[in-house]
Amino acid sequence: MAEPVLAIHDVAAGYDGRRVLDGVDLVVPAGRLTAIIGPNGHGKSTLLKAISGLVRVSAGSIALHGTRIDGLRPDQIVERGVIQVPQGDLLFPGMTVLDNLLMGAYRQDAARDAGARLDMVFTLLPKLKERRHQIAGTLSGGERRMCGIGRGLMAGDGLLMLDEPSLGLAPIVIDQIYEVIFDLCAAGRTILLVEENAQRITERADSIHLLDNGRFVWSGIGAELMARPEIIEAYLGA
Template sequence: MALLELSDVSVHYGRIGALSGISLTVEEGEIVTLIGANGAGKTTTMRAISGIRPLSGGKITFDGEDITKLRADLRVVRGISQAPEGRGVFPGMTVLENLDMGAYARKDRKNLAEDFERVFTLFPRLGERKSQVGGTMSGGEQQMVAIGRALMARPRLLLLDEPSMGLAPQFIQQIFRIITEINQQGTTVLLVEQNAQQALSRAHRAYVLETGSISKTGTGPELLADPSVKEAYLGVA
């Protein structure tokens, strides 16, 4: 049984169809990536999974349970946590306060210390800057805060929406290395990413979204080697 399953999911913004009956699965322990051009429906897919965007049709199942109509905050309790596109760091709050917000839905706050420690081990720079306010940090540092905050919920499924967007090259390498490490520690990852080269080289499986529909699926290496994917997303003719 897949950890996450989308079955024939459609989403509309008014009369405009953003997703047209997509189906995908994420197995426990995988990194699955969604690639596609701007406007293909990648962020809408993430919002549908996290409960921010209602479906016009179809079904979402998580760990065998139908969560199609479950509120977004209850999906966090079930084990789905998201680092959103644009990072969404609280600018006036410190690193520690931002991270603590990620644990708001948890009942077992007695283990928070070890979760802070996990985040600071993954992101040593955040450990050095616990008292710095989010709004004064670089884009790369804010992305670390966003991912760390999502991990504070102890998710079974981590949703990452464009984690490399707007980052300097050295941060991009670092962020993807840490995503792999998070996965190796036992967290399943669904990754939306425009940097197709990095995303596909890290993914166990991948889906290509084109104007609200899935046009291709395969392993990361298969799609990296696919001529049409190379031409469209890797800049290789």
């Protein structure tokens, strides 16, 4: 069996002495779309932050390509190829779209290939090319989300972590965002996706993991999840 891109074992983490994650285990295979679903406030974003080094891991281990990264600084983790596109926009609102994208190419290898990466982003997200000289703060909500994803893509080809990319967007814009995500998957990109709306990913995710109160309580594929309406009703409010 090939070594996974990411292996999380028995991880605990939280804030100000309050444990949010407790005994989390997860494997993210190369070239696959791994999805984490679950209710709001139960640890999904905290898990991504723990992987990125933004939240301290108090127990357990996180390994990238077999080498532990828990305990490293966030910038060191990014240099090793872990790219997180956080929830919400978090752009530099006073800068142009182009400058926001170029800010993503700060890793040494990404900076060397910034021109080619920019072409790739503009191919995947042509609206950004149209808006490249526009001030980011004046973009629509969907355009800001696309710019955030584009900035993440500028950072390199490693593990891409997306935290609720559909949050707060109109259905037609969500469809556009997910078309890009699925195109990346088809091209072999390794993606760890946090999503509250399970129906968005049931047909396309290679594996789905339900996080509740800081622990994974169910794992499987989309067809298995849709065959368990009691899980959807109990945990996802649908």
